[in-house]
Amino acid sequence: MDDAPALPLDAETMAHEAENGHKAELRLWLRLLTLSNLIEAEIRRRLRERFDVTLPRFDLMAQLERAEEGMTLSEVSRRMMVSNGNVTGLVETLVASGHLERHQSPKDRRSQVIRLTALGRRDFARMAAEHQEWIASFFADLDEGEIERLMTLLGRAKASVRRAKGDTV
Amino acid sequence: MDDAPALPLDAETMAHEAENGHKAELRLWLRLLTLSNLIEAEIRRRLRERFDVTLPRFDLMAQLERAEEGMTLSEVSRRMMVSNGNVTGLVETLVASGHLERHQSPKDRRSQVIRLTALGRRDFARMAAEHQEWIASFFADLDEGEIERLMTLLGRAKASVRRAKGDTV
DNA sequence: GGTCGATATTTTAAGCTTAAAATATCTCAT
DNA sequence: ATGAGATATTTTAAGCTTAAAATATCGACC
Numbered sequence: 177m178d179d180a181p182a183l184p185l186d187a188e189t190m191a192h193e194a195e196n197g198h199k200a201e202l203r204l205w206l207r208l209l210t211l212s213n214l215i216e217a218e219i220r221r222r223l224r225e226r227f228d229v230t231l232p233r234f235d236l237m238a239q240l241e242r243a244e245e246g247m248t249l250s251e252v253s254r255r256m257m258v259s260n261g262n263v264t265g266l267v268e269t270l271v272a273s274g275h276l277e278r279h280q281s282p283k284d285r286r287s288q289v290i291r292l293t294a295l296g297r298r299d300f301a302r303m304a305a306e307h308q309e310w311i312a313s314f315f316a317d318l319d320e321g322e323i324e325r326l327m328t329l330l331g332r333a334k335a336s337v338r339r340a341k342g343d344t345v
Numbered sequence: 346m347d348d349a350p351a352l353p354l355d356a357e358t359m360a361h362e363a364e365n366g367h368k369a370e371l372r373l374w375l376r377l378l379t380l381s382n383l384i385e386a387e388i389r390r391r392l393r394e395r396f397d398v399t400l401p402r403f404d405l406m407a408q409l410e411r412a413e414e415g416m417t418l419s420e421v422s423r424r425m426m427v428s429n430g431n432v433t434g435l436v437e438t439l440v441a442s443g444h445l446e447r448h449q450s451p452k453d454r455r456s457q458v459i460r461l462t463a464l465g466r467r468d469f470a471r472m473a474a475e476h477q478e479w480i481a482s483f484f485a486d487l488d489e490g491e492i493e494r495l496m497t498l499l500g501r502a503k504a505s506v507r508r509a510k511g512d513t514v
Numbered sequence: 515g516g517t518c519g520a521t522a523t524t525t526t527a528a529g530c531t532t533a534a535a536a537t538a539t540c541t542c543a544t
Numbered sequence: 545a546t547g548a549g550a551t552a553t554t555t556t557a558a559g560c561t562t563a564a565a566a567t568a569t570c571g572a573c574c
Contacts, residue, residue, distance in 0.1 A: 200492050201484045202477055205384065207499045212381035213426070214503065218510055220562095232530065250552055257382065259532055264554055266530085286539045286552040308499065312370045317505035322498060323369050329487075329495045330376045333381065336486035341387050389532095401560065413572055419522055433524055433562085455522040455569045 216316055222310060227303050232258075233309070236266050237275065237292060237300040246291030248281065275299060388438055391479060396472050401427075403476070405435050406461060406469040415460030441505065444468060459508065 198206075220231045239255050240247060247255075253263045267290055270276040275296035281287035292300065315323065367375070389400045408424050410418060416424075422432045436459055439445040450456035463468065470473035484492065 193569060197479060198494075199477060200489070202479045204484060204499075205480045205495055207496060207503070208377070209385065211499055211503045211506065212377055214506055216378065216443070216508075217426075218506070230529075248552075253552095257386075258530095259556075261533085262531055264377060269529090281552095284540070284552080286537095288553080308368060308371055311374045312368060312507045314506045315370045315373060315502060316509060318370070318498075320408055322501065323373055325494065326498045326502065327369075327373055327376060329382055329491060329498065330373075332487060332491065333484060333495065334380045337380065337383055337387070337483045340485060341383075341483045342428055401558075408534060417522075421524095427560095430525075430563085431561055438559090450522095453522080453570070455567095457523080 211246065215311075218314075219307070219310065223303065223307070226306065227299070229299075232262075232266055232274075233270055234300075234303060236263070236270065238295075238304065239275070240290065240292045241300060241304070243291070244271060246279075246289040248284075248287045250287070252290070259283055270296070378445055384480075387483075388476070388479065392472065392476070395469075396477065398468075398472065401431075401435055402444075403469075405432070405439065406465060407473065409445070409459065409461045410466075410469060410473070412460070415448075415458040417456045417458055419456070421459070436503060439465070 216231070223229050223231055223234055235256060236252065239252050249260065249263050249267065252267075253260045256263070267276060267278065271278055271290075275293060276290050278288045278290045279295050280287050318326070346421050385400070392398050392400055394404055404425060405421065408421050418432050418436065419428065421436075422429045425432070436445060436447065440447055440459075444462060445459050447457045447459045450458050487495070
């Protein structure tokens, strides 16, 4: 903690910094974030415009799509990586709009199982089809090899982040 | 709209889909989003824990760091890519905490110029130093070449998305 | 000089998100 | 059986975010 935290940087180190003086890793993070936000904002805009639905609601329905027997709120919350309370509110809305149904779990009286209704499945299918086309068009200028390399590198980055997060623990 | 929207997929197409039946582009988007969210959540957590500050406030201060003469709210709003009303609220908070000062613009009575105070510069410098170390550690398992390739591919992806967004207009 | 469209900012309403606290129920070791 | 700790859910308070409407001012054109 005490060793030279603010030493002037040598020439080689400087050469690795960008025009804005940021380290390569920081520039990478900013580019990643910008791209992610750019895509997400456009998806939100289109979901709203085309289907009058929010992204969180779409994501929740996506989690339930393949769960024929439904899922508990906790399971949805874990998969979406959001808080329990968050899911409570989203489910409330989607039950009210007729897209979801909830039942007490027969095995655990603490739990509720939620499931897409017929309306929910129908509406989600429509939205998912367009959504997939949007995404494909976003990356249309990348060839197969580039997509493959991006997948690999992002996978390695994800592993690195998980390792780094845990290091502190 | 009428031409065969749901034709069964041929073998070659199927081969390009993943275990979960998603197209490569969709899997790429999900991986990108997951990584971005993973990093962002950890940064939010650490900023809160270490400095009791939120990410949007940190981002706003970051925008002002190099603007010796300050910036207008609109300029900040454009650079942060968030709404004007959003900036209004963040500035309110940071002025109250003594990190920002605001002045009427001498040239335009509609505009206000905001600038970091001495406290703001000092606190931001402390936070930015740690923040940069966090990011570096997150990507520590990637070598220089991998970071370089990721930067390039993300840059190409960004260009593709911008092109695709505009296509509809 | 007056008017009109553009720009800067604020306000408002709606919705998302979280952490933390409160309830209810479950599980399991004794 | 029972009591403790774990788990499922909801509630609450605080904060972020946006779109849209409302104000105020600017700039340019007639």
